[in-house]
Amino acid sequence: MIGKKVKALLIDSETPLVKPAEEVAVVGVKNRLNHALLILTTDKYALVPVLDSDSKMRGLISMPTIMHAIMDIEDVHFEKLGDIEVKEVMDTDYPYVYDDFELEDVLGMLVNHAFITVVDKENVFKGIITRSEILKGTNRIAHEFEKIYDVKEKTINEEAISKETIKQ
């Protein structure tokens, strides 16, 4: 459970937490790696979602994944970029949540992932939640929380609780 007052500052009521699908660069499962490389070169993200023709989420593709796909122990075979389809090499073990997600889950996942994919129950891609958006909330909490609220240590078993929880 996330504390209610912390949560209220972590999320900006005027800006949606999810960057909507139409604002996110994506590639198709049947695109070739040379096209994916072009998208990744022009896009600001280091990896992008891979969708099928029904806009359903299928995987993620990154530059390192593309490079690994065209490298062998001796050389990088750039001529293969036009032969390999994205679906052959994309990462299908990606982090995602449904569009009725709990903020708590997303917060935990973002420690290890640059962004979290949001899909509906039919797996249609709805957008992404980025670390940047949560870090804006962290800044609000850092600068404003103790200005807005009086914060006092709890008196009962306070020392025991704080030691236990901080260590987790």
Added chain:
Amino acid sequence: MIGKKVKALLIDSETPLVKPAEEVAVVGVKNRLNHALLILTTDKYALVPVLDSDSKMRGLISMPTIMHAIMDIEDVHFEKLGDIEVKEVMDTDYPYVYDDFELEDVLGMLVNHAFITVVDKENVFKGIITRSEILKGTNRIAHEFEKIYDVKEKTINEEAISKETIKQ
């Protein structure tokens, strides 16, 4: 100013906030782009610091930067990767702080940058501060702050202050 109690939970007293230089993949200013591409392919970061022979910080290099350097309007010239030095194309407008940094400054910079470089006063590279480390702190605050502390709205001018500060 960051609230003291928020700050205490944001930073983990047992884990250093700065990932030390010896644990960060870097490339040299005189390395060729093919070497940088190899480092970026094996490293988990999408961009890496560029150092000179005195371990001083000179720039950042990313895969999109490398791709732009070998592309023209018609084609990608992979054969150029072995000819161009990193210092010719690296991004020299990178975010950094000195090793006596204020957390407040770092928090703000991380909204727009994947990591912040830490240097000493002689510009020697000391390490990086990542979004991941701050997001661990955000998780601690979200889950623990209101368990440890009693949080009450301030009574004097409370509504006026909270409206003003939240909007900033």
